[in-house]
Amino acid sequence: MPSGHVPxxxxxNPAEFFGVQCKIPVPLEAVQEMRMLVIEETGPxxxxxxxxxxxxxxxxxxxxxxxxxxxxxxxEVFTALSDIIHTSGLAY
Numbered sequence: 855m856p857s858g859h860v861p862x863x864x865x866x867n868p869a870e871f872f873g874v875q876c877k878i879p880v881p882l883e884a885v886q887e888m889r890m891l892v893i894e895e896t897g898p899x900x901x902x903x904x905x906x907x908x909x910x911x912x913x914x915x916x917x918x919x920x921x922x923x924x925x926x927x928x929x930e931v932f933t934a935l936s937d938i939i940h941t942s943g944l945a946y
Contacts, residue, residue, distance in 0.1 A: 861929055914938040 864871045896902070903911070914935045921931055 862926065910939060911935065914942070 859871065864873060868875050917938055918931065918934055921927065923931060
């Protein structure tokens, strides 16, 4: 993906970024089954980060008033969290 672009724009309009539309519909049941396989193999996703980093992220997320995450706002929330963490001196 080109630098400086919003990922969702490229996802929804790949031709504008010299990409190809390659979304494949996946049944919800298949996604749920894959998630269970990952959890069985690696544990719940919450365990993928350490307690120290979790505290930092939880604090930053609280500063954003804990918005509900959606596919549409995930990148915006992520960049806001990153900004808070780096500007507050909490960088891990």
